[in-house]
Amino acid sequence: MKQRIFKIIADLRFAIIILLLIASVSVIGTIIEQDQSIETYKLNYPIVNPVFGFLSWDRILLFGFDHVYKTWWFITLIILFGSSLLTCTILQQVPVLKVSRRCQFLRTPKQFQRLKSSSQLKKLKFTNLLARIKNTDYSLFHQKQTIYAYKGLSGRMAPIIVHLSMILILIGTIIGSLNGFKAQEIIPKTETFHIQNILSNGQITQIPKVAGRINDFWITYTKQTTINQFYSDLSILNVDGNEIDRKTIYVNSPAKYNGIFFYQTDWNLIGLRIKNSSSTFSQYPLINFGNSSNKIWITWIPTTINLDTGLVLLIDNLQGYCSLYNELGEFLGNLEVNESINTNVSFTLVDILSSTGLQIKRDPGIPLIYSGFLFLMLSTLISYITYSQIWLIQENDKIFIGGTTTRATFDFEIEFLKLIKI
Amino acid sequence: MDWDTLQNFASNIVFSILLFAMIIYWISLSFFKLNTNIVQIGRISSLFANGLLFLILASRWIVAGYFPLSNLYESLLFLTWTLLTIYLYVETKTRSKLMGAVLIPVALLITGFANLTLSPEMQKASPLVPALQSNWLMMHVSMMMLSYATLIMGSLLSILFLVISKYQDVDLQVVDKSSVPLYNVMLDYYETKFFAQADEISELGKLKLLQSLDNWSYRIIGLGFPFLTIGIIAGGVWANEAWGSYWSWDPKETWALITWIVFATYLHARITKGWEGKRTAILGGLGFFVIWICYLGVNFLGKGLHSYGWLS
Numbered sequence: 001m002k003q004r005i006f007k008i009i010a011d012l013r014f015a016i017i018i019l020l021l022i023a024s025v026s027v028i029g030t031i032i033e034q035d036q037s038i039e040t041y042k043l044n045y046p047i048v049n050p051v052f053g054f055l056s057w058d059r060i061l062l063f064g065f066d067h068v069y070k071t072w073w074f075i076t077l078i079i080l081f082g083s084s085l086l087t088c089t090i091l092q093q094v095p096v097l098k099v100s101r102r103c104q105f106l107r108t109p110k111q112f113q114r115l116k117s118s119s120q121l122k123k124l125k126f127t128n129l130l131a132r133i134k135n136t137d138y139s140l141f142h143q144k145q146t147i148y149a150y151k152g153l154s155g156r157m158a159p160i161i162v163h164l165s166m167i168l169i170l171i172g173t174i175i176g177s178l179n180g181f182k183a184q185e186i187i188p189k190t191e192t193f194h195i196q197n198i199l200s201n202g203q204i205t206q207i208p209k210v211a212g213r214i215n216d217f218w219i220t221y222t223k224q225t226t227i228n229q230f231y232s233d234l235s236i237l238n239v240d241g242n243e244i245d246r247k248t249i250y251v252n253s254p255a256k257y258n259g260i261f262f263y264q265t266d267w268n269l270i271g272l273r274i275k276n277s278s279s280t281f282s283q284y285p286l287i288n289f290g291n292s293s294n295k296i297w298i299t300w301i302p303t304t305i306n307l308d309t310g311l312v313l314l315i316d317n318l319q320g321y322c323s324l325y326n327e328l329g330e331f332l333g334n335l336e337v338n339e340s341i342n343t344n345v346s347f348t349l350v351d352i353l354s355s356t357g358l359q360i361k362r363d364p365g366i367p368l369i370y371s372g373f374l375f376l377m378l379s380t381l382i383s384y385i386t387y388s389q390i391w392l393i394q395e396n397d398k399i400f401i402g403g404t405t406t407r408a409t410f411d412f413e414i415e416f417l418k419l420i421k422i
Numbered sequence: 423m424d425w426d427t428l429q430n431f432a433s434n435i436v437f438s439i440l441l442f443a444m445i446i447y448w449i450s451l452s453f454f455k456l457n458t459n460i461v462q463i464g465r466i467s468s469l470f471a472n473g474l475l476f477l478i479l480a481s482r483w484i485v486a487g488y489f490p491l492s493n494l495y496e497s498l499l500f501l502t503w504t505l506l507t508i509y510l511y512v513e514t515k516t517r518s519k520l521m522g523a524v525l526i527p528v529a530l531l532i533t534g535f536a537n538l539t540l541s542p543e544m545q546k547a548s549p550l551v552p553a554l555q556s557n558w559l560m561m562h563v564s565m566m567m568l569s570y571a572t573l574i575m576g577s578l579l580s581i582l583f584l585v586i587s588k589y590q591d592v593d594l595q596v597v598d599k600s601s602v603p604l605y606n607v608m609l610d611y612y613e614t615k616f617f618a619q620a621d622e623i624s625e626l627g628k629l630k631l632l633q634s635l636d637n638w639s640y641r642i643i644g645l646g647f648p649f650l651t652i653g654i655i656a657g658g659v660w661a662n663e664a665w666g667s668y669w670s671w672d673p674k675e676t677w678a679l680i681t682w683i684v685f686a687t688y689l690h691a692r693i694t695k696g697w698e699g700k701r702t703a704i705l706g707g708l709g710f711f712v713i714w715i716c717y718l719g720v721n722f723l724g725k726g727l728h729s730y731g732w733l734s
Binding site: 012013015016019020022023026027029030034068069182222224226227228229230250251252253254261263265359360361363366369370373376377380381383384407408409410411 | 633634665676691
């Protein structure tokens with residue numbers, strides 16, 4: 001029994017402290033880059049010259065600051081928060097809800113003095129007051145000579161829904177992390193793939209045996225030659241390799257099959273196909289020597305048999321051309337697909353080989369999380385509504401009127417004054 | 423005259439009008455003997471500046487073909503527009519000159535930064551990258567901007583509370599036991615201060631002002647909090663539709679969550695015994711700085727999805 005009372009008292013202050021702790025600890029994750037290799041931390045936070053005087057890589061790894069949001073202590077904080085939310089809802093808010101739905105009449109004038117706004121009237125008639133109250137959208141309850149009016153009950157009930165929807169979201173996250181998976185595949189155009197490169201999965205995840213094929217991959221460009229959109233034509237195949245489903249995906253428009261989502265996230269150029277003068281086809285691999293946001297690929301095509309001279313080809317787009325340079329780095333010109341070049345050796349650029357990067361994901365918790373989101377959005381909005389109550393007693397020729405409100409004290413006082421104005 | 427120079431010219435006009443309005447407000451606050459007509463000039467000029475901003479944003483939308491919220495410049499202009507709109511609405515409802523006096527300087531700083539510090543390259547509307555080509559762009563970013571504007575307004579009032587109460591502990595319940603009616607509180611406070619026979623009346627007026635400030639900041643933050651919730655959720659749902667991950671602890675997302683937590687604690691601290699008044703106002707004031715870190719600090723300092731990469 002004592003423990004229960006302790007939890008009730010500690011509930012709100014405890015919750016506030018936990019929340020502020022979660023907030024402060026989350027800041028660490030924004031300052032120190034997360035989920036990098038140990039070498040990155042060794043490079044940026046050396047022991048000899050620690051950042052801010054104390055941040056060295058060994059301390060970072062010791063406390064888990066390289067993966068703050070997955071450490072045991074962070075998850076413990078979230079669990080504490082969730083349980084505080086749950087106990088608060090059950091122990092405090094639901095009883096309050098039951099009380100609010102009853103009519104709470106005040107019977108003696110003395111009780112009115114405790115109210116925030118109260119007044120004693122002689123000049124106004126009872127019925128006039130009632131009409132005024134009714135005009136401002138109050139629900140009225142009349143018992144002999146006492147009146148109880150309230151407005152905005154939804155604003156009193158909505159906070160409970162807020163808490164419950166947050167709990168729903170947390171449950172959805174737990175289910176998703178136990179049961180879901182995330183995979184990435186880079187598939188050359190026209191090739192088939194299976195879900196094999198798993199980035200993360202949960203304890204009871206089952207990876208589906210699904211095969212797919214990229215039929216086509218292309219990029220559209222704007223007039224200013226910047227990238228407009230990436231498109232992949234994706235087929236889902238059954239066990240025999242026959243197509244079950246087909247969809248063109250692009251960024252912000254994934255394909256869905258059996259609860260598995262396929263997102264367009266990345267692309268790569270892997271090679272150039274060249275036909276030489278004797279109609280032999282060769283493929284030269286392209287290497288990306290830029291970074292993931294500024295890609296530029298390079299390859300080298302020899303022009304002599306003993307491979308001591310050649311042409312450098314640079315390509316950074318999928319518009320169908322590449323740029324030729326000689327070994328001194330001088331620009332020789334652009335070469336389009338199906339165009340031939342006739343220097344010491346002549347060849348034709350036949351094709352630019354590309355691959356698309358897909359993110360494959362299944363998260364069974366999503367329906368719960370989405371409904372939690374929806375209820376959270378609606379209930380936080382409705383919580384804005386203020387819950388006002390007005391009481392009236394007529395005793396002989398005196399009228400006692402009083403009222404309180406939960407949130408909008410300023411507006412309520414003005415409303416109250418308008419009610420009792422002569 | 424092409425659109426770019428026209429817009430640039432218009433935003434410079436906005437800056438000067440806001441400067442003018444700010445001076446008017448501060449004059450009318452310092453010399454309260456002047457009647458409210460001076461304030462009307464300030465109000466009308468900020469209304470005009472707001473309309474001009476709206477036209478700039480609308481023209482950018484029409485010319486570029488997408489909602490004007492794709493780069494830093496546009497988001498700063500949008501933020502100023504929402505800030506001014508909210509301040510005009512709140513000032514009409516509360517009839518308090520403090521709103522304008524407190525908010526127009528912020529709007530001025532933002533437009534100043536947008537027009538004078540950002541290079542013309544950054545101000546130009548460029549085609550949207552594939553990741554931004556979604557209807558969610560309108561919903562998520564505009565909701566976040568709206569919530570920033572509302573929360574900035576509310577937290578500024580909290581800071582004002584701390585300034586006026588001179589960081590002392592204030593017992594706001596004393597006011598309720600008195601019978602001073604609560605109509606135009608600003609007028610009451612300043613009139614009683616100027617003509618007060620006894621210090622008690624002016625102290626009461628000051629307490630009444632503090633109580634009103636406390637309630638206004640509560641209501642405004644109480645409205646901004648659902649907006650922030652909707653904005654963060656819209657961002658999560660968009661991320662899920664685009665990359666399959668509704669939450670990835672990106673610095674911007676994390677700081678938005680931190681902002682959400684700070685304001686959630688603000689809203690809850692008011693019900694905690696002994697924390698009303700000064701401590702909640704401290705939380706509200708803290709929220710002001712957290713919003714700026716979330717909105718601009720992360721983009722300039724951090725790395726990740728939302729980074730502009732200036733200092734990385």
